[in-house]
Amino acid sequence: MFRSVARSAVGKHLLRRGYGTVSLPDRKVAVLGAAGGIGQPLALLMKLNPLVSQLALYDIANTPGVAADVSHINSRSEVTGYVGEDQLGQALEGCDLVIIPAGVPRKPGMTRDDLFNINAGIVKGLCSAIAKYCPHALVNMISNPVNSTVPIAAEVFKKAGTYDERKLFGVTTLDVVRAKTFYAGKSKANVADVNVPVVGGHAGITILPLFSQATPKANLPEDVIKALTKRTQDGGTEVVEAKAGKGSATLSMAYAGAVFADSCLKGLHGVPDVVECAFVQSTVTELPFFASKVRLGKNGVEEVLGLGSLSEYEKEGLESLKPELKASIEKGIKFANQS
Ligand SMILES: NC(=O)C1=CN([C@@H]2O[C@H](COP(=O)(O)OP(=O)(O)OC[C@H]3O[C@@H](n4cnc5c(N)ncnc54)[C@H](O)[C@@H]3O)[C@@H](O)[C@H]2O)C=CC1
Numbered sequence: 458m459f460r461s462v463a464r465s466a467v468g469k470h471l472l473r474r475g476y477g478t479v480s481l482p483d484r485k486v487a488v489l490g491a492a493g494g495i496g497q498p499l500a501l502l503m504k505l506n507p508l509v510s511q512l513a514l515y516d517i518a519n520t521p522g523v524a525a526d527v528s529h530i531n532s533r534s535e536v537t538g539y540v541g542e543d544q545l546g547q548a549l550e551g552c553d554l555v556i557i558p559a560g561v562p563r564k565p566g567m568t569r570d571d572l573f574n575i576n577a578g579i580v581k582g583l584c585s586a587i588a589k590y591c592p593h594a595l596v597n598m599i600s601n602p603v604n605s606t607v608p609i610a611a612e613v614f615k616k617a618g619t620y621d622e623r624k625l626f627g628v629t630t631l632d633v634v635r636a637k638t639f640y641a642g643k644s645k646a647n648v649a650d651v652n653v654p655v656v657g658g659h660a661g662i663t664i665l666p667l668f669s670q671a672t673p674k675a676n677l678p679e680d681v682i683k684a685l686t687k688r689t690q691d692g693g694t695e696v697v698e699a700k701a702g703k704g705s706a707t708l709s710m711a712y713a714g715a716v717f718a719d720s721c722l723k724g725l726h727g728v729p730d731v732v733e734c735a736f737v738q739s740t741v742t743e744l745p746f747f748a749s750k751v752r753l754g755k756n757g758v759e760e761v762l763g764l765g766s767l768s769e770y771e772k773e774g775l776e777s778l779k780p781e782l783k784a785s786i787e788k789g790i791k792f793a794n795q796s
Pocket residue numbers: 489490491492493494495496515516517518558559560561562563572576579582583598599600601602603628629630631632659704705706707710
């Protein structure tokens with residue numbers, strides 16, 4: 458373990474952030490896979506978050522440089538880097554929130570499910586350590602295929618006797634980020650005012666943006682809605698192809714991951730009415746996990762919100778996504794229980 462401390466002049470509990478003096482609790486956040494394409498910019502963004510007091514950066518290689526670099530930023534948190542499995546326990550001990558962008562990304566021609574063979578084992582190992590060292594932490598799962606890695610995490614936690622369904626999240630915020638950007642482009646709305654729920658899962662047709670509920674209302678024609686839906690579903694592939702073998706979305710994902718983590722921290726802090734879409738244990742459909750809007754609170758998920766009214770096109774999309782999502786969930790559960 459190595460520690461680089463660059464504390465700002467900011468006091469431990471008091472920060473002045475333009476909106477008055479607020480009292481902030483101590484919160485430890487870990488990023489697992491912190492030296493990766495997502496991990497590095499995500500570490501940067503979490504270092505900028507005033508709700509974080511300790512930032513633990515873990516990877517199997519290259520964490521010392523990332524941690525030393527990020528630690529020089531004059532924001533509140535103390536940054537510590539951890540490298541290799543021997544140091545994973547120390548990275549996790551006392552964590553309130555663990556963010557997992559560890560694992561391999563896609564190359565052109567691959568589906569997210571093609572990552573299963575490598576990433577399932579990585580996620581399983583990391584979640585076993587979470588169960589041991591910080592069983593009460595919120596877990597933000599970024600590693601793909603999210604439709605399977607979240608069920609794997611749930612099974613690992615169940616086996617360890619630590620599972621709390623309110624604390625496990627598949628991060629689908631990038632789908633919402635994309636849907637907002639693409640919708641704003643077509644509707645000419647100010648992107649900062651746009652809201653679009655995205656439900657289902659996080660792969661291809663399992664990503665179901667609900668443009669009928671998008672605000673501000675724009676009354677876009679059906680063919681435009683269909684094109685927006687397809688672009689949102691294929692957003693990850695668009696980036697994979699543009700990067701031409703050099704990985705998948707990292708910067709937009711780090712942004713999305715930081716937005717979602719910030720909402721989780723706000724919920725823990727007792728900020729009211731924090732709502733985000735996320736892939737969670739659910740009874741919204743007959744599937745055991747499903748992405749929909751969730752209200753976040755002091756214990757993680759406070760309420761899983763329903764789907765609201767859907768257009769005919771969205772109803773069809775919902776029925777079409779269920780078999781694939783069900784199979785991906787079952788694949789994850791089976792993997793966790795057989796190995
Ligand atoms: N949920 C979402 O919306 C998105 C998910 N992803 C997924 O995020 C994952 C990471 O993507 P990138 O950062 O681009 O990949 P990357 O290859 O750049 O970084 C992954 C990092 O994980 C580390 N790692 C590997 N095994 C590990 C272990 N056992 N413990 C800790 N760290 C380990 C590697 O050393 C590497 O630094 C991929 O599975 C990708 O598909 C990517 C974009 C969006």
